[in-house]
Amino acid sequence: MIVCPNCSRDNEDHYKFCLGCGTELARAPRPVAPTVLPQAVPIKLPGLNPLGAHAPAVDLPRSVKPTLIDASGPRFDPEPTPATHSVDPTPAVDPVPPVHDVAPPVVLSASDGDELPFDLSTDGEASHGAVAAAAAAAALSVAATATTEAPEPVPAPTSAADALPFEPATEDGLTVAHAPLTEAERETAEASTAVVGAALYDAMVTTPEDARLCSTCGTAVPEGFKFCGVCGGRYDGRSRAPAAAPFVPPAVEVTPAPAQLVVIHPDGSEGATFPLNATETTVGRAHPSPLFADDPFLSPRHATFYFGKNQLFARDEGSLNGIFIRIKAEVELFHGDLFRIGQQLLRFEELAQVRPVLPGAGDGTMVMGSPVRGAWGRLSSVVAINTPASVWVLRRAEEGLGRERGEITFPDDGFVSGAHCKVVTRDGRFFLQDTGSTNGTYLRVKAEAILSQGDLVLLGQQLFRVDLKT
């Protein structure tokens, strides 16, 4: 257990961030060293929760409700405790202006609008104003596709306005840095949101002379945006540069690989790339690349990527933690499916297929219990291998999951959006829908799946974006 220096909460040894307040935790001795890893190799855990931290916000601005500006309420403490810095110095945190310590990227969850049930803020009045201003700026930058510099009218310090959505000040990637706005700020913010709306976005991206194209997926990137709104790739300033050079260390590649995996860091930035060759590539802890060898959450042989029928497939090699892919809109759910939202690993079960735990008597006596009353499924929170803890019963045609709203709530999980996803039944089938969550909903691949350009794939604790080069 690691005791959080900020809120004194106990956290599991492998957590990088406090479950209660999001403060980065001092690295504890690694739990049970995997055999293949020499103890000396430092584990590069990208974050407590890749889902929460990594996922680039790919939402288009139309998904942002203007009401998000009104979001007021407690927020996570945007200032990491000193312990943070000593542990992992990688993403630079500017210690001087407190505004820098605000994490704008994830303000999409501000659109969830609700107050967190706990207020972990410890900063005083002084930083309060700065936080509010930064929150306003952040909200605006989200409104403009999560990738813009704040528009003019924002009364935020330039430093905050310049902060890129994927470069949060707190390296913990905590998502909710919103604060009560002053009346003036709110008005400005609302006005700006209206301007930088969906229509404007469309106008911006369709202007031909502005054709700044994403080098990764070819989507037009509006002026002023630094990241592609579709795939989250960083705009490198060139028009449709053939994907390449800056991303792939040339030494690694002998022949151009038809696809690659790009590490998405907890702060949303891109990291190393891993080429996928034209035949097949098996990754896992046994792979020589430190990208995989250092992740104790990968099985030795975890997943295989291969091309078939001109498509890229990912096959689960019977791994413990599997392959999770971020869902788009809606996917069908089947009995036993696993999915992740925020830090939660959830298992869906069709009630009719759940085995009774109480045996009957064999003399015709039925087991007494609560009436089922139309219940059709269950969701369990999986806390250990094959071990459910909490279980929720699904009864309505649509059951919402979220941090604050919905029938099933996770008030303690800052990586879950206010209204995150839905589990739905219709015509005797079951579906999982993402309802505009910031950090996405990830479904575990059964056997194998076809990957598309820009898919976000979770392997072990790391999040990768799929880049197809054709």
Next chain:
Amino acid sequence: MAMVDCPSCGAQVPVEHRFCGRCGHPMKPSAPGPAPAQTAFFGAMQSVGKAKLILIRGEGMDGVSYHLNAAEHIAGRKSGAILFPEDNYLSPRHANFFYEQGRLYVRDEGALNGVFIRLKEPAVLEDGDVFLAGEELFRIELREVVGETTSADHTHFFASPRPAIAGRVVQVFEGGRTGIVHAPREGAVTIGREQCALNFPNDRFISGRHCRVDLATTTATVTDLQSRNGTYVRVKGQRELAHGDYLFLGRQLLRVEITAT
């Protein structure tokens, strides 16, 4: 017609019958000879008796009384003086109402679903104990959730966070499936129709705030919050009954009336 009293239930049985028509108890062939010169009763119901059960809610026989005038009275689906052949939640031989030193007891005869008694004061439950609120059946689980977090090849399992929990309140569905598993951080769990920790808006028999469970390390206390229909706990082994006690046997709700002491 000459009648004799059934030794089991006290009913009047014609002498030539070999079994009591009320409870099925075998009748000894009466000794030959002249009928005893004593005044016969009009019926067993006329006797004051010691106690009776009144069916409050059941299968179309609401209000029926079962006089407990014999030494013991079996309730069940197939045998006994108190028969509910249509209730599949009753075991063939479900419970026994009997007297011991003049006091009335109920004993669970190893029934699958047991006998539930309405709480008059908070009850202390242990791991695995069950209770009823409205139509909902719950089980208390106080054991720690155990599970591996590392596989045989030393891969760490990437699971949901595992908060320290006080225990679990588990809903049991008819048929034996597990429903809701509520694992709170803090020990107090309220159950009711609305605005409780566990809400059952479609249960017509549950009160707004029906009962509260306080989970502790090795025990849990269940307290009825003056609910309209009461909170019931399962009788372990046998238990003395008092006037005004309410019992659930399967779907049958019975009230105990002690008429003489």
